[in-house]
Amino acid sequence: VFDLATLKPLGSITGTGQNPDAILYDSASRHVFTFNGRSASASVIDPAKRTVIATIALPGKPEFAQADGAGHVYVNIEDKAELVELDSHSNAVLHTWSLAPCESPSGLALDNAHHRLFSVCDNRLMAVTDANTGKQVATVAIGDGPDAAVFDPATGMIYSSNGRCGTITAVHEDDANHYTVAATIPTQKSARTMTLDPQTHRLYLSAATPGTKKNARGWPEMLPDSFTVLVVGQP
Numbered sequence: 001v002f003d004l005a006t007l008k009p010l011g012s013i014t015g016t017g018q019n020p021d022a023i024l025y026d027s028a029s030r031h032v033f034t035f036n037g038r039s040a041s042a043s044v045i046d047p048a049k050r051t052v053i054a055t056i057a058l059p060g061k062p063e064f065a066q067a068d069g070a071g072h073v074y075v076n077i078e079d080k081a082e083l084v085e086l087d088s089h090s091n092a093v094l095h096t097w098s099l100a101p102c103e104s105p106s107g108l109a110l111d112n113a114h115h116r117l118f119s120v121c122d123n124r125l126m127a128v129t130d131a132n133t134g135k136q137v138a139t140v141a142i143g144d145g146p147d148a149a150v151f152d153p154a155t156g157m158i159y160s161s162n163g164r165c166g167t168i169t170a171v172h173e174d175d176a177n178h179y180t181v182a183a184t185i186p187t188q189k190s191a192r193t194m195t196l197d198p199q200t201h202r203l204y205l206s207a208a209t210p211g212t213k214k215n216a217r218g219w220p221e222m223l224p225d226s227f228t229v230l231v232v233g234q235p
Helices: none
Strands: 020-026 029-036 041-046 051-057 064-068 074-075 082-086 094-096 107-113 114-122 127-132 136-141 148-150 157-161 167-176 176-184 196-197 202-207 210-214 220-222 226-231
Touching: 029 064, 029 136, 041 064, 041 136, 051 094, 074 107, 107 157, 114 148, 114 176, 136 176, 148 196, 157 196, 157 202
Parallel strands: 064 107, 107 148
Antiparallel strands: 020 029, 029 041, 041 051, 064 074, 074 082, 082 094, 107 114, 114 127, 127 136, 148 157, 157 167, 167 176, 196 202, 202 226, 210 220
16 A cells, blocks of 8 residues: 555555456445456455455456446456456445457456446457446457557547557447447557556557566566557657
8 A cells, every 4th residue: 555645655455365467446435446366356445444345256267347436346257258247335246248259358448428348358359348238239350469458538449459469459439339440559569558648648558578588477578678668649
């Protein structure tokens, strides 16, 4: 736990599940949720007490998550190709929806105004889901190796960062049920983690240059001093 004004460490919170991969703050419940891949669970943290107050069992390995600010939290289930809706007040699973034909969903973005969820998937698809009903309303072709997805409400654009091929797929929301690929933006292989500045509409991605050696998990080791931050947007 850090003080945002000073970046001073204030303490640590223990008791979350194993291998957390995503974390978010839910304004409706005023709780923090971690999504624990190896434990197939979500840990619920009361930040005022700095303690885990609940653990929610999930049907598989959770990936990225989003909250709508009205008591609903959504999370991709990577190994089951599913999307789960949680009630952040009761800390319970409300619905589990299939994302087929999506495979291995990772990044998740939310258009809150139109109640649309955007899951980016390993088989080069983005699945669009109605957040109210769980119905899949569209699929869109994206690049290889997606990991993050962000939505810009001011422009109606959804972005998928495709680390394996080194691109961003920019998808325009024509209306709530129709989507068009507007651009394929070259970035750099390994550029997977991404965030959006909604004021400038710029995207920021981290990347590094893969070497020939692999680590214990079989992933390429990055070359020393090759870390970089990419900025994508209008000059």
